Amino acid sequence: MNIKLKSYFAALGILAASYSAQAQSPAKFIDPANMDLTVKPGDDFYKYASGTWIKNNPVPAKETRWGSFNALRDFNINAVKGLVEDAAADKSAPAGSVKRRVGDFYAAAMDSITIEKLGYTPIKADLAKIKLIKDIPGILDHAAYLRTTGLASPMFSFSVGQDRKNVNKYLTQLGQGGTTLPDRDYYLKDDSRSVKIRAAYDTYITTLFTLTGSSAAEAKKKASAIMAIEKQLAEAQMARVEMRDPHKTYNKFTVAEFSKTTPGLNWTTMLPKFKVNGQDTILVSSPKFFTSLDGMLKTVSIADWKTYLEWNVLKSAAPNLSSPFVNASFAFTQAQTGQKVQTPRWQRMSQLTDGTIGELLGQLYVAKYFKPDAKVRMTELISNLRKAFEIRIKGLDWMSDATKEKALAKLHAFVPKIGYPEKWKTYDGLQIGRTTYLQNLRNSGTWAYQEMVSQLGKPVDRTRFGMTPPTVNAYYSPTMNEIVFPAGILQFPFFDPNADDAVNYGGIGAVIGHEMSHGFDDSGSQYDKDGNLRNWWTPEDKVKFEAKTKALGEQFDAYTVLDTIHVIGKLTMGENIGDLGGLNAAYTAFKLTKQGQSEEKIDGFTPDQRFFLAWAQVWRGNVLDETAAQLIKTDPHSPGPYRTIGAPVNMDAWYKAFDVQPGDKLYKKPEDRIRMW
Structure with a gap:
């Protein structure tokens, strides 16, 4: 990111x-x-230029790599920490001011006592809503709801961006998605690394479902359903190298025309669910992906789609819930990256503040450091x-x-x-409370989505x-x-x-x-x-x-x-x-x-x-x-x-x-x- x-x-x-x-x-x-001056620069310029530094700077336990960029980040994150802690401690900052909003967001994120008490209560109502879904239209409605509220992005990516062949205009854009592992290859290849990561993923899924009340057998069954759906989505995805071709990923359709290729996904009725109205054209990066997804709406059971939506809520929320969820999330990260210990909470929350309200925090940063x-x-x-x-x-x-x-x-x-x-x-309009961490994230997701789609027509x-x-x-x-x-x-x-x-x-x-x-x-x-x-x-x-x-x-x-x-x-x-x-x-x-x-x-x-x-x-x-x-x-x-x-x-x-x-x-x-x- x-x-x-x-x-x-x-x-x-x-x-x-x-x-x-x-x-x-x-x-x-x-x-x-x-440097390592014992090495000839013409034999190994990397070691010649940096050999001693590399030897003396192993990867710290809380990191996955360590180099010049990371050293800068580590030095800087302490500067950001100073800004957010100062903002959180300043009770005199006026309501609605930049400093107050940054301080409230960070204070809520650091209120681990409240977060621990709540467990997974903040998402119980979301999981309960999914259980009430009766049919495929209900599945699609809920997928749109999750995306527009910033809770999750199931099935595919949905965004607003410039039309690459007419850059003065914004267009609705659809892209492949719906998977959790870092690349489609992890689902499709059977080398030892891919097999190991899939096993860790299976453990992660079963752990989170168990933490939310499923029996071990139910959790295992749900993990199998999720893996099966995501494997099919991965098979339908274009590879990363292929996605680098801007012409291959530029496929413009009228909404009516594209709907004919995906009869189960009627975009004329779908777009309003994504809060998009009055658009007759859509840009699709991978049409083949959507025809495959359309087929899956017929072949995958409603029960399995409901499990998949539950999983999307769970995995998105897990890093922000109580310790058992955070620990399970980190164990999965650990299996993928080898990271030894969890990044300290203050650092994760400082980065989250930057990633969520970065242009509020950025104003404090620029005023002090630029x-x-x-x-x-x-x-x-x-x-x-x-x-x-x-x-x-x-x-x-x-x-x-x-x-x-x-x-x-x-x-x-x-x-x-x-x-x-x-x-x-x-x-404007983003509500940030000092004691409502998960609600702040939800509000931010909803605000960011609305801000994105509001660009259409401008x-x-x-x-x-x-x-x-x-x-x-x-x-x-x-x-x-x-x-x-x-x-x-x-x-x-x-x-x-x-x-x-x-x-x-x-x-x-x-x-x-x-x-x-x-x-x-x-x-x-x-x-x-x-x-x-x-x-x-x-x-x-x-x-x-x-x-x-x-x-x-x-x-x-x-x-x-x-x-x-x-x-x-x-x-x-x-x-x-x-x-x-x-x-x-x-x-x-x-x-x-x-x-x-x-x-x-x-x-x-x-x-x-x-x-x-x-x-x-x-x-x-x-x-x-x-x-x-x-x-x-x-x-x-x-x-x-x-x-x-x-x-x-x-x-x-x-x-x-x-x-x-x-x-x-x-x-x-x-x-x-x-x-x-």
């Missing part, structure tokens, strides 16, 4: 939170004490990266002038956003941020053609106003370039300067570009993550192109600076060496084996060790900086180096 923009966006790295730039500045921006000079410096860096990208596009030897003209027009149309939104969400709001201000991350939105950098990422190791240019360009410069490159990756390159899904390439240039993406995919396919598990080059393609294009653009921009044109060493390293070492230290980290195995199926980003080397091994400047020669393990012949953007 996580607050998400309703249109697709490509995000960099790990989603986490942040702190202020000044607070964490280290004595050395490139510290040899973190430095206006960081925005000024970022604006300058973005301008320099745009110039560098322009230089690189003009210099491409594989692209025709006709396509270059369109690429440059798209580059010039990029809209940068830095720090926080110009216009904050006010959350002009597209281009002021929105898809991430909260404290987030250590960045993203590119192809439909908005915007690059967005929340306040949280504007700190070391990405950015520090006191750092030399090599460090800032190898860090935040490469992040800026990465997000720009998403506009030109295998997916983003299919959108024009206005954000519409429309081809702007000559056929010949498209063929050349696809040959380069194929070569990059093969490079990453060869990287082994864990025993026989390899990086999936097609799944990670967009991020790998982002890294390759971004690091090249950042290097070109760096070479335009005074330091970039000098050979003056700092701490024994040349400017070029510092640039590449700054890049490498961003991606250092450790990860639990279970988490690594899960991420390789679900995360579109390559693992840190391969992000460290994936772009540099294709850059002549890296070879020169570290005197990498034939015979070194990472050496690629000049003619084999992939030169894209």
Whole structure:
């Protein structure tokens, strides 16, 4: 995750939170004490750049991985903790004020005495309602009710977002869904990891049903029914790699036309249940999924569908109920990720506050921690990266002038956003009580859903941020053609106003370039300067570009993550192109600076060496084996060790900086180096 923009966006790295730039500045921006200088950079640049740090920073018990992003998040979450605790303690904050609302939300979330007393009482009425359902129309009505109240999202995804071929208009959008495990493969494959996770899932289901009054035999029977339904839904889903194709997932229908393909799901009558009226068109990412679901409405018993709806309520509520439910939820997480101990409650609730009312908390965060000079410096860096990208596009030897003209027009149309939104969400109408934790979550879910569907018929709001201000991350939105950098990422190791240019360009410069490159990756390159899904390439240039993406995919396919598990080059393609294009653009921009044109060493390293070492230290980290195995199926980003080397091994400047020669393990012949953007 996580607050998400309703249109697709490509995000960099790990989603986490942040702190202020000044607070964490280290004595050395490139510290040899973190490196392993016994290793040749041409043999293992990852270990050379970060070997000692990796050795000295194992994964803490409450984490599943630990690296630069996590260290920032951990430092920052304490800053957020200070904000929410101060807000909760301030009894003088006026009713309805930002501080009072944040404080009340957090205080309710931390009221564990009340939460323990309630057990699962907050959802008893929801489970009782499901028991009263008599038929399939009742099942569908209730599925819509769960979605519109934010209680759960059974069967499929339902959202409002930009029409990718007419980005000035919002459309109702349907997508595949209905499953619980992280990827469809966990239902369909019989490797040892998948079997183990399915067994843990079965235990999780039976435990929660037992906690809500089912006998052991009943709970086991319910688990079997749920697994059978979810397996069928998984079989109908498109694979993640397939879902990366924006044309395959763009299927526009009239409501009447789509209803003919799914007679059991009459969308003319269904849409009003989802509080959508007056819409005659719908966008469907996977029509095949819905025809399969339509068939399941005939073949799956009403009793089993009721069990499935009960499960959706249970699994959504479990992390927010009393300890037995929270512990069962964590045991399931543990089986998937290997995490040793539960994240402390204060941390989970701080993050929940950010994820639920992030633009209220964000106002407190920005007021205390965001430095206006960081925005000024970022604006300058973005301008320099745009110039560098322009230089690189003009210099491409594989692209025709006709396509270059369109690429440059798209580059010039990029809209940068830095720090926080110009216009904050006010959350008008959202009721937050100091003693009603579950009701606060329910109110938030209902409010967020209503806010989403209320966009229909209105002009597209281009002021929105898809991430909260404290987030250590960045993203590119192809439909908005915007690059967005929340306040949280504007700190070391990405950015520090006191750092030399090599460090800032190898860090935040490469992040800026990465997000720009998403506009030109295998997916983003299919959108024009206005954000519409429309081809702007000559056929010949498209063929050349696809040959380069194929070569990059093969490079990453060869990287082994864990025993026989390899990086999936097609799944990670967009991020790998982002890294390759971004690091090249950042290097070109760096070479335009005074330091970039000098050979003056700092701490024994040349400017070029510092640039590449700054890049490498961003991606250092450790990860639990279970988490690594899960991420390789679900995360579109390559693992840190391969992000460290994936772009540099294709850059002549890296070879020169570290005197990498034939015979070194990472050496690629000049003619084999992939030169894209």
